[in-house]
Amino acid sequence: MTAFGKLIRTTAFRLTLVYLFLFAFFAASLLGYFAWNTRRLINEQITTTVNGEISEISDIYERRGIRLLVGTIENRALRPGANLYLVTTQAGRAIAGNVGSLSPGVMASTGWSETLYRRLDEQDPADHRALVRVTVLSSGLRLLIGRDLEERRRLFGIVASAAQWSVLIVVVLGLGGGIFVARRVLRRIDAMTGTTQRIMAGDLSGRLPVGRSGDELDRLAENLNAMLERIEALMMGLKEVSDNIAHDLKTPLTRLRNRAEEALARSSNESEYRAALERTIEESDGLIRTFNALLMIARAESGQARGNMDNFDAAEIAHDIQELYEPLAEDSGMTLQVKTEPAILHGNRELISQALANLVENAIKYGRPQPSAQPLGAGAGKDIVIEAKRDGDLVLLSVTDRGPGIPEADRKHAIERFVRLEASRSLPGSGLGLSLASAVATLHGGNLTLGDANPGLRATLTIPAVSGEGLAGQTVDVQQKSA
Amino acid sequence: MTLTSTDSQMRLLIIEDDRESADYLVKAFREVGYVADHAGDGEEGLALAEGGDYDVLVIDRMLPKRDGLSVIGALREKGNRTPALILSALGQVDDRIKGLRAGGDDYLPKPYAFAELLARVEVLSRRHGGPAEETSYKVGDLELDRLSHRVTRGDEELTLQPREFRLLEYLMKHAGQVVTRTMLLENVWDYHFDPQTNVIDVHISRLRSKIDKGFERPLLHTIRGAGYMIRDGLK
Numbered sequence: 135m136t137a138f139g140k141l142i143r144t145t146a147f148r149l150t151l152v153y154l155f156l157f158a159f160f161a162a163s164l165l166g167y168f169a170w171n172t173r174r175l176i177n178e179q180i181t182t183t184v185n186g187e188i189s190e191i192s193d194i195y196e197r198r199g200i201r202l203l204v205g206t207i208e209n210r211a212l213r214p215g216a217n218l219y220l221v222t223t224q225a226g227r228a229i230a231g232n233v234g235s236l237s238p239g240v241m242a243s244t245g246w247s248e249t250l251y252r253r254l255d256e257q258d259p260a261d262h263r264a265l266v267r268v269t270v271l272s273s274g275l276r277l278l279i280g281r282d283l284e285e286r287r288r289l290f291g292i293v294a295s296a297a298q299w300s301v302l303i304v305v306v307l308g309l310g311g312g313i314f315v316a317r318r319v320l321r322r323i324d325a326m327t328g329t330t331q332r333i334m335a336g337d338l339s340g341r342l343p344v345g346r347s348g349d350e351l352d353r354l355a356e357n358l359n360a361m362l363e364r365i366e367a368l369m370m371g372l373k374e375v376s377d378n379i380a381h382d383l384k385t386p387l388t389r390l391r392n393r394a395e396e397a398l399a400r401s402s403n404e405s406e407y408r409a410a411l412e413r414t415i416e417e418s419d420g421l422i423r424t425f426n427a428l429l430m431i432a433r434a435e436s437g438q439a440r441g442n443m444d445n446f447d448a449a450e451i452a453h454d455i456q457e458l459y460e461p462l463a464e465d466s467g468m469t470l471q472v473k474t475e476p477a478i479l480h481g482n483r484e485l486i487s488q489a490l491a492n493l494v495e496n497a498i499k500y501g502r503p504q505p506s507a508q509p510l511g512a513g514a515g516k517d518i519v520i521e522a523k524r525d526g527d528l529v530l531l532s533v534t535d536r537g538p539g540i541p542e543a544d545r546k547h548a549i550e551r552f553v554r555l556e557a558s559r560s561l562p563g564s565g566l567g568l569s570l571a572s573a574v575a576t577l578h579g580g581n582l583t584l585g586d587a588n589p590g591l592r593a594t595l596t597i598p599a600v601s602g603e604g605l606a607g608q609t610v611d612v613q614q615k616s617a
Numbered sequence: 618m619t620l621t622s623t624d625s626q627m628r629l630l631i632i633e634d635d636r637e638s639a640d641y642l643v644k645a646f647r648e649v650g651y652v653a654d655h656a657g658d659g660e661e662g663l664a665l666a667e668g669g670d671y672d673v674l675v676i677d678r679m680l681p682k683r684d685g686l687s688v689i690g691a692l693r694e695k696g697n698r699t700p701a702l703i704l705s706a707l708g709q710v711d712d713r714i715k716g717l718r719a720g721g722d723d724y725l726p727k728p729y730a731f732a733e734l735l736a737r738v739e740v741l742s743r744r745h746g747g748p749a750e751e752t753s754y755k756v757g758d759l760e761l762d763r764l765s766h767r768v769t770r771g772d773e774e775l776t777l778q779p780r781e782f783r784l785l786e787y788l789m790k791h792a793g794q795v796v797t798r799t800m801l802l803e804n805v806w807d808y809h810f811d812p813q814t815n816v817i818d819v820h821i822s823r824l825r826s827k828i829d830k831g832f833e834r835p836l837l838h839t840i841r842g843a844g845y846m847i848r849d850g851l852k
Contacts, residue, residue, distance in 0.1 A: 415842055422728055423811055457780060458806055461819040488810040495814050
């Protein structure tokens with residue numbers, strides 16, 4: 135397609151053509167209306183004046199006779215201007231007036247007519263056009279009074295040329311503007327097309343150019359850029375996940391294989407074989423756990439678990455999890471406490487429990503108080519607190535520890551899959567706990583945030599609450615507290 | 618306590634289309650004293666299950682010709698109540714619920730440890746043929762009364778937390794059988810997820826310190842690679 139072909143195919147150009155036609159039509163109609171009305175007005179004016187003069191002159195003739203009629207006519211005919219006067223006999227012989235010649239037959243008929251004429255006092259050989267009225271006076275004399283139409287013709291000429299010029303200007307400006315706009319749009323669309331082609335070719339980092347005007351194309355470009363941003367993030371995530379899966383599954387698989395190989399080569403008695411096999415089973419159990427966690431996250435992220443939701447109190451879950459993990463925390467030299475108020479939410483109980491369990495497991499694993507940094511009393515620093523509370527339309531389920539916390543810069547990163555911050559690499563775990571908790575929160579329309587508990591980490595699951603159950607929930611709370 | 622697997626010839630039907638897993642299961646169950654039959658697809662499995670007198674059915678969820686859930690459904694419709702354990706690669710919560718709703722009695726996601734499968738099959742088969750829920754359990758000199766919530770060992774009364782009581786109750790109900798960590802988490806805590814930590818072990822060791830500490834003969838045993846078992850040391 136040629137550049138011009140492309141240009142005239144643009145929407146902008148086509149729209150311009152439509153508008154151009156509309157505006158030209160409008161200009162022409164306006165001028166036509168104006169011309170037609172002006173003509174009518176001029177004719178009306180002429181008619182009124184001529185009628186008045188005729189009745190005046192007829193009156194003079196009726197009352198004062200032919201001499202004064204001729205005198206008046208001669209007198210008026212001499213005035214410069216555009217008026218025509220002529221009095222003839224019944225036979226057509228001129229008695230007085232300023233008309234030299236007329237179109238044939240004008241004097242024969244009475245009433246209004248348009249005629250060509252020549253004035254007596256004019257040297258100009260050209261004929262002029264006039265609107266005249268012929269009447270027959272009582273004695274049979276014929277009286278003609280008329281007006282030259284030069285003025286009307288000139289006005290028409292002006293209107294006609296105005297029409298021509300305006301249409302021409304509209305067309306030129308319209309076409310020029312259309313081409314300008316179309317080229318501008320085309321240039322930007324071409325730039326966008328070029329970028330998208332580069333992106334399709336595999337360069338996901340490309341972004342569409344965004345102008346400063348904030349117009350619809352800029353908005354489109356911004357939206358497309360946001361979409362590209364998301365796609366790139368997803369692709370990066372996917373790549374990272376597959377890299378991490380490769381790493382997190384391959385490393386233990388390699389270890390597994392090496393152990394089996396070593397046992398085969400070195401073991402001499404049954405107990406050594408047995409030990410090697412037991413380690414192999416342990417290792418594969420770990421692998422299965424990692425794999426299950428991955429599936430769970432994938433499932434939570436794809437929203438498949440939405441079918442299995444009902445209303446329940448987050449406080450109950452907090453108590454259940456506290457009860458399950460309290461001995462483990464105690465074994466690790468910490469205490470696990472729970473602080474709840476009724477907080478009804480709608481969700482998958484199992485998944486929320488697992489998310490909270492993951493946060494508690496993390497707190498037990500990594501939340502050991504730092505011996506150096508313990509500003510609080512000796513006892514207070516060892517607590518892990520599970521808290522369930524309602525905050526407006528939200529249910530907050532949080533786990534707070536008194537450990538080293540996570541530096542602000544690392545927090546977002548920590549939620550990602552398989553990320554195990556440097557400090558935790560030596561401890562067992564799949565690195566999927568926080569990302570599963572985050573996926574569960576997202577599934578429920580909420581999120582997981584990591585905050586600073588000064589010192590320590592506060593991990594909070596924020597999930598939309600179910601409203602209107604506050605009263606029933608409060609009763610439950612009282613019972614729990616008294617129990 | 619004599620109800621271990623080797624004491625009675627239990628009949629088991631394995632409906633599994635993967636030849637290798639099926640052979641492995643048949644062999645492994647025979648080694649522990651079961652009579653194990655195998656069917657390779659849903660139709661054959663259904664026919665065998667209807668005809669044979671089995672104690673437990675182990676059914677793969679996805680089978681050629683007729684899927685596992687529909688095999689169970691067809692059996693239940695005909696009044697066959699043989700306990701069925703569903704094996705499935707779909708290990709998620711609602712798949713489990715679907716499986717149990719279809720008439721399955723237990724659900725085990727693949728991949729599984731044989732010890733886990735065996736423990737669950739034993740629990741199922743015993744429930745099938747065994748006596749109704751008892752009001753008290755006794756293992757050696759350890760006694761648990763479900764009505765009064767009293768636990769005694771010898772002459773000594775033991776004080777247990779409510780959850781410890783339920784843990785012991787479950788273990789004693791299946792005395793002489795291996796109970797796995799996931800079974801405990803499912804039945805005592807009603808959680809179906811897989812904790813990444815040894816949280817169950819800690820509860821067991823607390824329970825153990827209450828029921829075995831200071832007594833000559835331990836009753837609560839750790840079965841390596843499988844789980845726990847409560848039984849009188851002298852078999």
